[in-house]
Amino acid sequence: xxxxxxxxxxxxxxxxxxxxxxxxxxxxxxxxxxxxxxxxxxxxxxxxxxxxxxxxxxxxxxxxxxxxxxxxxxxxxxxxxxxxxxxxxxxxxxxxxxxxxxxxxxxxxxxxxxxxxxxxxxxxxxxxxxxxxxxxxxxxxxxxxxxxxxxxxxxxxxxxxxxxxxxxxxxxxxxxxxxxxxxxxxxxxxxxxxxxxxxxxxxxxxxxxxxxxxxxxxxxxxxxxxxxxxxxxxxxxxxxxxxxxxxxxxxxxxxxxxxxxxxxxxxxxxxxxxxxxxxxxxxxxxxxxxxxxxxxxxxxxxxxxxxxxxxxxxxxxxxxxxxxxxxxxxxxxxxxxxxxxxxxxxxxxxxxxxxxxxxxxxxxxxxxxxxxxxxxxxxxxxxxxxxxxxxxxxxxxxxxxxxxxxxxxxxxxxxxxxxxxxxxxxxxxxxxxxxxxxxxxxxxxxxxxxxxxxxxxxxxxxxxxxxxxxxxxxxxxxxxxxxxxxxxx
Amino acid sequence: xxxxxxxxxxxxxxxxxxxxxxxxxxxxxxxxxxxxxxxxxxxxxxxxxxxxxxxxxxxxxxxxxxxxxxxxxxxxxxxxxxxxxxxxxxxxxxxxxxxxxxxxxxxxxxxxxxxxxxxxxxxxxxxxxxxxxxxxxxxxxxxxxxxxxxxxxxxxxxxxxxxxxxxxxxxxxxxxxxxxxxxxxxxxxxxxxxxxxxxxxxxxxxxxxxxxxxxxxxxxxxxxxxxxxxxxxxxxxxxxxxxxxxxxxxxxxxxxxxxxxxxxxxxxxxxxxxxxxxxxxxxxxxxxxxxxxxxxxxxxxxxxxxxxxxxxxxxxxxxxxxxxxxxxxxxxxxxxxxxxxxxxxxxxxxxxxxxxxxxxxxxxxxxxxxxxxxxxxxxxxxxxxxxxxxxxxxxxxxxxxxxxxxxxxxxxxxxxxxxxxxxxxxxxxxxxxxxxxxxxxxxxxxxxxxxxxxxxxxxxxxxxx
Numbered sequence: 043x044x045x046x047x048x049x050x051x052x053x054x055x056x057x058x059x060x061x062x063x064x065x066x067x068x069x070x071x072x073x074x075x076x077x078x079x080x081x082x083x084x085x086x087x088x089x090x091x092x093x094x095x096x097x098x099x100x101x102x103x104x105x106x107x108x109x110x111x112x113x114x115x116x117x118x119x120x121x122x123x124x125x126x127x128x129x130x131x132x133x134x135x136x137x138x139x140x141x142x143x144x145x146x147x148x149x150x151x152x153x154x155x156x157x158x159x160x161x162x163x164x165x166x167x168x169x170x171x172x173x174x175x176x177x178x179x180x181x182x183x184x185x186x187x188x189x190x191x192x193x194x195x196x197x198x199x200x201x202x203x204x205x206x207x208x209x210x211x212x213x214x215x216x217x218x219x220x221x222x223x224x225x226x227x228x229x230x231x232x233x234x235x236x237x238x239x240x241x242x243x244x245x246x247x248x249x250x251x252x253x254x255x256x257x258x259x260x261x262x263x264x265x266x267x268x269x270x271x272x273x274x275x276x277x278x279x280x281x282x283x284x285x286x287x288x289x290x291x292x293x294x295x296x297x298x299x300x301x302x303x304x305x306x307x308x309x310x311x312x313x314x315x316x317x318x319x320x321x322x323x324x325x326x327x328x329x330x331x332x333x334x335x336x337x338x339x340x341x342x343x344x345x346x347x348x349x350x351x352x353x354x355x356x357x358x359x360x361x362x363x364x365x366x367x368x369x370x371x372x373x374x375x376x377x378x379x380x381x382x383x384x385x386x387x388x389x390x391x392x393x394x395x396x397x398x399x400x401x402x403x404x405x406x407x408x409x410x411x412x413x414x415x416x417x418x419x420x421x422x423x424x425x426x427x428x429x430x431x432x433x434x435x436x437x438x439x440x441x442x443x444x445x446x447x448x449x450x451x452x453x454x455x456x457x458x459x460x461x462x463x464x465x466x467x468x469x470x471x472x473x474x475x476x477x478x479x480x481x482x483x484x485x486x487x488x489x490x491x492x493x494x495x496x497x498x499x500x501x502x503x504x505x506x507x508x509x510x511x512x513x514x515x516x517x518x519x520x521x522x523x524x525x526x527x528x529x530x531x
Numbered sequence: 532x533x534x535x536x537x538x539x540x541x542x543x544x545x546x547x548x549x550x551x552x553x554x555x556x557x558x559x560x561x562x563x564x565x566x567x568x569x570x571x572x573x574x575x576x577x578x579x580x581x582x583x584x585x586x587x588x589x590x591x592x593x594x595x596x597x598x599x600x601x602x603x604x605x606x607x608x609x610x611x612x613x614x615x616x617x618x619x620x621x622x623x624x625x626x627x628x629x630x631x632x633x634x635x636x637x638x639x640x641x642x643x644x645x646x647x648x649x650x651x652x653x654x655x656x657x658x659x660x661x662x663x664x665x666x667x668x669x670x671x672x673x674x675x676x677x678x679x680x681x682x683x684x685x686x687x688x689x690x691x692x693x694x695x696x697x698x699x700x701x702x703x704x705x706x707x708x709x710x711x712x713x714x715x716x717x718x719x720x721x722x723x724x725x726x727x728x729x730x731x732x733x734x735x736x737x738x739x740x741x742x743x744x745x746x747x748x749x750x751x752x753x754x755x756x757x758x759x760x761x762x763x764x765x766x767x768x769x770x771x772x773x774x775x776x777x778x779x780x781x782x783x784x785x786x787x788x789x790x791x792x793x794x795x796x797x798x799x800x801x802x803x804x805x806x807x808x809x810x811x812x813x814x815x816x817x818x819x820x821x822x823x824x825x826x827x828x829x830x831x832x833x834x835x836x837x838x839x840x841x842x843x844x845x846x847x848x849x850x851x852x853x854x855x856x857x858x859x860x861x862x863x864x865x866x867x868x869x870x871x872x873x874x875x876x877x878x879x880x881x882x883x884x885x886x887x888x889x890x891x892x893x894x895x896x897x898x899x900x901x902x903x904x905x906x907x908x909x910x911x912x913x914x915x916x917x918x919x920x921x922x923x924x925x926x927x928x929x930x931x932x933x934x935x936x937x938x939x940x941x942x943x944x945x946x947x948x949x950x951x952x953x954x955x956x957x958x959x960x961x962x963x964x965x966x967x968x969x970x971x972x973x974x975x976x977x978x979x980x981x982x983x984x985x986x987x988x989x990x991x992x993x994x995x996x
Contacts, residue, residue: 049652078655079688080718082661083725111658115648155626155647180623325691333687336621337651412782415749415758422784424591449750451691453593454682455761457622503594506625508828 046078046107053110055063060106067095067103081107105296161506162203162280162345164196165239168524169515172499176203179345181280181505182336182455184286186350186424186446187462191497192517193349194223197282198230199521200347201250204280211279211344212249214272218261218288222252251276258289258327265334273342281338283348286331288446290324301305325451326463332455350452352425352444415450422453424461424502458504463512464497483486558615565604565611565675565740568820568832571823572600575803576777579712580607583674584738586730586774590678590745590762591781596626596827601677604742605645608675608883615645616673618659620683623649624974632831646673653684653722664736675740676733682746682763689719723766727774743775752789778805845984 044052046064054061070093071077081089081104089104090097163169163176170176177183177200185193201213215222227247235242251272255261261283272278339346412418425444446452446459453459498512499522514525566580573580581587581604589597606629608615617624624647650656663676720970734741736832749758762780765771772778801823826833 049654077654079652079722082654082657083722107654108658110659111655112662115650115655115659155623159623159626174627178625263907322691329686329690333621333683334692336683337687340619340621340623340649340651390907394920413760413785415760417757418592418747418760418782421595450747450758450760451686454686454746454748455621456593459593505598505622506627509594 048079050107050110050114053107056113057106057110060110062101062102063099063106067093067099068305070095071448077109078111082111094304097505104460158343160209160279160345162200162209164521165206165221165234166515166521166523168306168513169499169522170499171505172507172511172524174240176200177280177345177347178506179456180340180343181457182227182332182339182346182348183458183460183504184348184350184456185460185462186352188352188464190495191462191464192515192522193462194226196522197221197284197347198227200280200330200345201227201282202230202234202239202245202351202521204345205245205249206239209279210241210244212251212276213280213282214269215250215252215282215284216257216261216264216276217252217254217284219285221254222284229519230521233518251278254335255289258331261289262327262331262334265331265338270338270342273344274339278342281335281344281346283335283346285351286348286452287351290328290448311454321449325449328448328452329455332452336455336457350446350448352446354444366396419445419450422459422503424459424463438524458507459502460504461500461502462497462502464495468496563738565607566812567600567603567607569825570799572779572825572832573800575779575806575823577807580604581675581740581742581777583740584887585776586741586743588743588762588772588775588778589781590747590778590804591799592760592783594748595697595781596825596832597781598679599827600832601679601742601744602629602632604675604740605629605677609644610631613644613674614672616663616676617645617647618676618678619647619649620654620656620678620680621687622680622683624679635831636755650684656681656684656726657729659708660726660733664729664733672737673739675742678730678741680744680746682748683725685719685764688722689715720766720770723764724768724770725770727766731774759888772805775805776807777803779803797828799825799827801825830882834898916945927939 050056074092076084076089076093086097086104089095090100158179160179161173161175161177162179163173163321177513185196187193197215201215203209204211204213217380226246227250231245231247239245253264255264263370269281273281335346335348338344348408423445446461497517499515500512501509502509515522516525540597564577564579564582576582576585576587588601591597605615605617610633629645648659650659651704730741730743733739746763748763750761782802783798784800
């Protein structure tokens with residue numbers, strides 16, 4: 043029963059008579075691990091037997107809890123009309139009431155929800171058209187890409203976008219990796235004010251609250267307990283978590299050696315078991331954090347945008363692309379071997395066990411793998427899905443086969459994913475294949491490319507926007523902006 | 532104090548009605564079904580689309596078009612003047628998109644026909660379903676209910692790997708009534724079955740069509756191997772899948788560069804897992820009569836041109852047959868081999884060439900006279916034997932059918948449910964295939980028979996994350 047206060051935070055104010063009952067019986071419920079969902083699913087007599095509480099009390103608790111649950115879902119008026127004895131507050135029709143606390147959840151009419159949904163654009167016509175207006179409030183959006191591809195720039199621009207009319211709300215920026223770059227932020231602010239974007243007079247760094255979380259525990263605590271308060275206090279419309287993966291990735295470091303040195307043959311069950319346990323535990327953390335973010339987005343009707351990192355994929359995808367007639371060896375050098383260690387970070391996605399590669403390398407048929415994560419992932423990770431009519435340059439960039447960190451458990455929690463793809467062009471072919479083999483960090487950091495970088499943005503999936511169309515864009519001081527087609531030779 | 536009158540809400544009885552009256556209502560309802568815009572989809576659901584009183588489950592990875600199909604049904608229902616109830620879980624339905632769909636059908640005052648509920652936990656959801664069952668006023672008279680991503684509720688209630696933590700906690704909290712403590716896995720199973728039966732009752736008693744969207748989860752195959760995707764909500768005893776009349780799985784597939792009229796990104800491959808109450812347990816992923824292709828665009832769902840598509844699959848199959856000649860012509864669903872890795876050592880003595888331990892290779896080789904295939908198989912032999920020791924320790928990957936007995940000549944059916952539950956068109960086709968080693972007829976499309984979808988796997992062995 044301890045979960046009732048997380049499910050229904052204000053149950054004691056809406057149904058005060060429940061307090062004494064729960065105070066008395068909570069230990070009994072806890073002892074037989076009866077949770078709120080049991081109250082509404084189990085037969086009251088079963089509860090009464092298990093928890094050894096009188097049937098009367100159980101019935102009263104069940105009644106109160108069910109009404110409280112429904113008054114949150116249906117709006118208090120409906121429930122109050124149904125059970126007249128229940129003083130659940132809310133005398134009038136609660137439909138038009140859009141308080142910040144219950145705003146996202148109690149709207150019963152689809153049209154009302156439509157009015158409440160806002161879209162935060164980045165102020166560029168091309169990009170906003172790609173996103174069908176921008177990032178939707180009430181959803182969790184992920185922006186994923188290599189370092190230096192413009193994730194932070196886009197996030198910063200969104201911080202200002204939420205301050206512009208018609209939103210006129212403020213933003214919270216949670217960093218997990220490095221301090222927020224206030225210099226860049228100030229530069230962008232100056233740029234936007236110079237351009238006199240709509241509502242530029244009100245843009246201010248004061249309306250961006252920042253927080254720094256270096257550990258997963260801190261992040262979870264902040265998200266769970268402090269963020270809801272801050273959202274109400276500052277009239278927040280946008281919460282940004284810059285790199286959700288950072289805190290999870292640290293835990294994975296000890297897996298690095300085991301993975302990269304593994305021979306193509308499985309070593310036995312033990313290692314796989316450990317790994318599976320570890321992944322399952324991590325998945326639990328991801329899910330707890332993710333559902334918390336999701337619930338907040340929905341309840342407070344805010345947009346939550348998280349940045350995510352990518353890591354390289356080696357063997358499984360490469361084979362698919364050799365199968366694809368669009369691809370030649372130019373973009374995939376022959377030097378990549380199954381067990382080659384990633385230089386800086388391990389592939390956090392659990393799908394990248396090099397032991398599996400050789401097993402399937404002899405059988406390139408798709409149908410075998412159709413229902414595997416590896417095969418389907420290319421359409422929801424953003425990499426590896428090469429449309430037949432994409433430009434070759436983009437195909438080469440997107441064909442470098444990254445995968446977003448945190449895997450399927452995280453992907454399922456997202457409402458939308460926007461992939462930022464970059465490629466470096468103008469170098470001879472052999473350096474290209476070298477770039478494939480080194481990791482993202484190495485390609486971006488160590489080697490100084492003298493030629494230009496091209497970037498594309500793609501909606502991988504989003505309930506409100508069409509997916510799969512890449513758009514070339516560039517970074518500038520004021521955010522990101524789209525490039526005209528065929529802008530570069 | 533007397534118990535509140537509504538405590539027996541979960542033992543709601545079906546109202547009694549004469550069969551003749553029921554038939555009259557059914558016949559009288561011309562608009563008792565909702566169409567998607569794709570004829571193939573509508574056919575999969577009985578010809579006229581999703582009928583009232585039926586339950587439909589749509590599974591698929593993110594971006595595969597689950598919501599798109601649901602929205603299409605919604606817009607059709609609204610266009611027919613029906614009321615719709617849309618239940619969002621931990622996400623918000625994009626109203627913009629619904630309005631766009633509806634405006635194309637020139638329906639005015641559209642969004643008000645849709646009642647939307649937001650549930651943020653399983654408890655909320657159960658309470659809401661109970662409310663919908665109880666409710667007698669007009670507001671609940673929806674004839675289509677959509678439950679968006681029901682799996683999120685379960686993911687939230689039962690995060691992965693919470694079992695161990697909860698178990699230790701339960702033990703530590705003094706074992707007075709430990710036998711009455713429900714394990715999280717059991718509870719999950721109970722709640723899944725409970726939801727299924729409640730939805731079933733709701734749809735039957737109110738003649739409501741219910742659409743449930745289900746995500747996919749990855750499942751680790753013990754011992755390594757690629758992660759399989761399985762529907763996130765499922766139950767070991769089929770309590771979940773039995774509740775649904777129709778179940779489809781949406782996937783995407785790499786299509787070779789061809790003259791397909793539609794852009795690749797719009798194509799979705801629909802696998803029918805269950806149609807009109809009939810389980811199609813073994814959906815062969817490569818047989819073109821086991822799936823069809825739809826096109827998802829901003830304008831909605833429509834059929835992909837079937838003939839163009841058939842040409843494509845034919846081309847793919849041909850290409851694959853050229854790449855793997857040993858697979859060509861092996862056509863028997865009863866003796867499915869899942870994969871090279873999942874062979875059974877007991878079959879070795881059945882094979883003429885007992886030097887090769889991997890019977891998957893052997894069987895295919897026997898079924899094919901091509902010397903080319905034999906040569907490539909011989910080349911693989913070394914690797915096959917090397918893999919054999921490790922792969923033999925696979926403890927029955929749950930979502931693959933493993934029928935070692937079927938490779939012998941015995942007629943005994945190891946998994947009777949597979950053959951019994953198969954769709955009529957399949958069982959007819961396969962009744963004429965008596966012996967596994969029978970070479971396939973040349974008219975069949977070349978196919979690889981060992982990878983199948985078996986969606987209803989045993990939940991208890993799951994590592995869903």
